Amino acid sequence: LLIGVPRETLAGEKRVATVPEVVEKLIKLGFSVAVESGAGDAANFSDDSYRAAGAQVIEGAARLYEAADMVFKIGVPTPEEVGLMHAGQTLISFIWPAQNPDLMKQLADRKVTVLAIDSLPRTLSRAQKMDALTSQAGVAGYRAVIEAANAFGRFFAGQITAAGKVPPAKVFIAGAGVAGLAAIGTAVGLGAIVRANDTRAEVADQVVSMGGEFVKVDYEEEGSGGGGYAKVMSEGFQQAQREMYAKQAREVDIIITTALIPGKPAPRLITADMVKTMKPGSVIVDMAAERGGNCELTEPGKAVVKHGVTIVGYTDLASRLAKQSSTLYATNLFRLTEELCKTKDGVIDVNMEDEAIRGLTVIKEGSITWPPPPPKVT
Numbered sequence: 001l002l003i004g005v006p007r008e009t010l011a012g013e014k015r016v017a018t019v020p021e022v023v024e025k026l027i028k029l030g031f032s033v034a035v036e037s038g039a040g041d042a043a044n045f046s047d048d049s050y051r052a053a054g055a056q057v058i059e060g061a062a063r064l065y066e067a068a069d070m071v072f073k074i075g076v077p078t079p080e081e082v083g084l085m086h087a088g089q090t091l092i093s094f095i096w097p098a099q100n101p102d103l104m105k106q107l108a109d110r111k112v113t114v115l116a117i118d119s120l121p122r123t124l125s126r127a128q129k130m131d132a133l134t135s136q137a138g139v140a141g142y143r144a145v146i147e148a149a150n151a152f153g154r155f156f157a158g159q160i161t162a163a164g165k166v167p168p169a170k171v172f173i174a175g176a177g178v179a180g181l182a183a184i185g186t187a188v189g190l191g192a193i194v195r196a197n198d199t200r201a202e203v204a205d206q207v208v209s210m211g212g213e214f215v216k217v218d219y220e221e222e223g224s225g226g227g228g229y230a231k232v233m234s235e236g237f238q239q240a241q242r243e244m245y246a247k248q249a250r251e252v253d254i255i256i257t258t259a260l261i262p263g264k265p266a267p268r269l270i271t272a273d274m275v276k277t278m279k280p281g282s283v284i285v286d287m288a289a290e291r292g293g294n295c296e297l298t299e300p301g302k303a304v305v306k307h308g309v310t311i312v313g314y315t316d317l318a319s320r321l322a323k324q325s326s327t328l329y330a331t332n333l334f335r336l337t338e339e340l341c342k343t344k345d346g347v348i349d350v351n352m353e354d355e356a357i358r359g360l361t362v363i364k365e366g367s368i369t370w371p372p373p374p375p376k377v378t
Ligand code: NAD
Pocket: 122, 123, 124, 125, 127, 128, 131, 133, 134, 137, 174, 175, 176, 177, 178, 179, 180, 197, 198, 199, 200, 203, 227, 228, 229, 230, 231, 233, 258, 259, 260, 261, 262, 267, 269
């Protein structure tokens, strides 16, 4: 089968769904690969580098979609892109079926098969290698610290120099899931003193293992809402949490917020009053900006200065490290393709008996198969 990789069309998107080193692996698995001319430019992968890896380079999305049996993408397809798809094709991309019912219908009308990489059952340990949410959140967490360091006027590490003693920067991370843990590791690596908080008590050990200190809210309530995700906390907990966060805001130089709750707006953790008490020159990076923001003053997509504090609300953090995020994404899709092609002959079998494949197959030959049935209780 021919795997086609179009250029991403979302404004500002720099990533690409496959990279030359992965093209070689797909070819070894029996596939042919075609890339739209310019698809890798923004991530620093030239057309020539894809050709050298064995891919064809095709001019224009229309011809690419026409030729492809499978399409690898990152961004949720636009109506124009859906219009280019043809019956029998297989699409692997971010889809977010719950948020995009119209898109699901349009794709089903094209009689295609769609594997939504966002719908992979993440708690299956054999699915980890295919988990693009994790790979992209890890890159974004790293980049959040780099953005903070860029906006911050001082070193992260403490130093004793002939020109005087420099104290280490203090960083507070709100939410220690995949992105938060990556941010902890990066900030510790740069030499900062790092503290973190999460509503799920189970992450405390992970925070410590990354070199951070876990700061507890003085209120007993378990925050797990199932599947490793958080739930909305009680008003009593939220009040106690705000008091603790207000104290952190006064003490630290940098706050990175990553808190999300599935299907809900991002919890508001940093109020305008807390921002006012931060030291001038402090930085907040709000990784929840796209989902409404953890900080009251965040403006999604922008970096703004309010009350002397730089508040970064970029919604494209993984794309800002496009070479890295594309390489990891491409590897996730390669691992998925291996699962689809156990025979290693360039032909796929979308096996609906396989729990991981069943979970992410949201449309099969034009029929909507999302949501999947609940996992069997054994
Ligand atoms: P996420 O992006 O949904 O949320 C980020 C973090 O914010 C979570 O840790 C969450 O608990 C926290 N949070 C939510 N509300 C909060 C609040 N009010 N205050 C403070 N923190 C709050 O989560 P994620 O990073 O996608 O990870 C979710 C879970 O999935 C984690 O347990 C992760 O380990 C798990 N996961 C498991 C696997 C696997 O088992 N193979 C793979 C990937 C992720």
